Amino acid sequence: MRSILAACVVALGLAAPTMGATAELGDDGLHKAVWMQDTFKDLSEDLEEANAAGKRLLILIEQRGCIYCTKMHEEVFPDPEIALSLEQDYFVVQINMFGDVEVTDFDGESLAEKEMVRKWGLMFTPTMLYLPEEVAEGQSAAQAAVATVPGAFGKDTTLAMLRWVKEKSYLTEEPFQKYLARMLAAQ
Numbered sequence: 001m002r003s004i005l006a007a008c009v010v011a012l013g014l015a016a017p018t019m020g021a022t023a024e025l026g027d028d029g030l031h032k033a034v035w036m037q038d039t040f041k042d043l044s045e046d047l048e049e050a051n052a053a054g055k056r057l058l059i060l061i062e063q064r065g066c067i068y069c070t071k072m073h074e075e076v077f078p079d080p081e082i083a084l085s086l087e088q089d090y091f092v093v094q095i096n097m098f099g100d101v102e103v104t105d106f107d108g109e110s111l112a113e114k115e116m117v118r119k120w121g122l123m124f125t126p127t128m129l130y131l132p133e134e135v136a137e138g139q140s141a142a143q144a145a146v147a148t149v150p151g152a153f154g155k156d157t158t159l160a161m162l163r164w165v166k167e168k169s170y171l172t173e174e175p176f177q178k179y180l181a182r183m184l185a186a187q
Contacts, residue, residue, distance in 0.1 A: 023073040028096055029064030031073040035087040036060070036094050041113075042104040043093075043141055047131060050091030056165055057131040058090045059141060061117055063097040066125045068152035079155045085162045097125055106135045106144060124150040130165045146170045156184060 023031035039046050043059075050057040062069045077083060086092060095103060099113035111119060120129075120142035128149040135144040142148070147165055160180045164170065169179055 055091040059129040
């Protein structure tokens with residue numbers, strides 16, 4: 001059913017022109033997708049901008065040469081439904097796990113990307129931090145995240161997570177695993 005819907009969306013020309021496009025490698029060796037935001041990496045400002053656009057903030061941590069990041073960018077993110085959700089529903093900020101660009105966390109601490117990733121206790125790429133619309137004072141991004149997804153997952157799991165966060169299902173009694181099972185059973 002999902003693939004039929006996606007085919008209809010594309011066939012009717014309702015899809016964004018960037019859907020299905022794979023990301024190019026940037027000078028830093030990371031994939032650069034059209035749905036990624038180029039910001040000063042001040043997460044409080046990024047959250048404000050995401051909220052103003054009616055989107056959810058998603059922090060995507062990647063590293064040069066990551067085979068699982070490549071898998072996501074070549075096999076998962078180009079899926080029409082996933083690409084559409086990333087472009088329309090999410091404000092995506094990329095962090096280089098070993099980068100030197102300064103990041104200002106919600107708690108006000110500014111560190112190089114590689115130090116911020118260490119502070120957050122993250123070890124795998126890709127890792128996706130999904131943020132709520134409001135972050136309590138003094139919390140870091142890792143503490144505030146409504147979901148942290150370490151590693152590469154297939155299209156169905158990724159799409160379900162995008163929907164689970166967008167629908168704020170994390171506020172319900174249904175954990176993501178049961179939500180995913182329900183979504184897969186409905187297909």
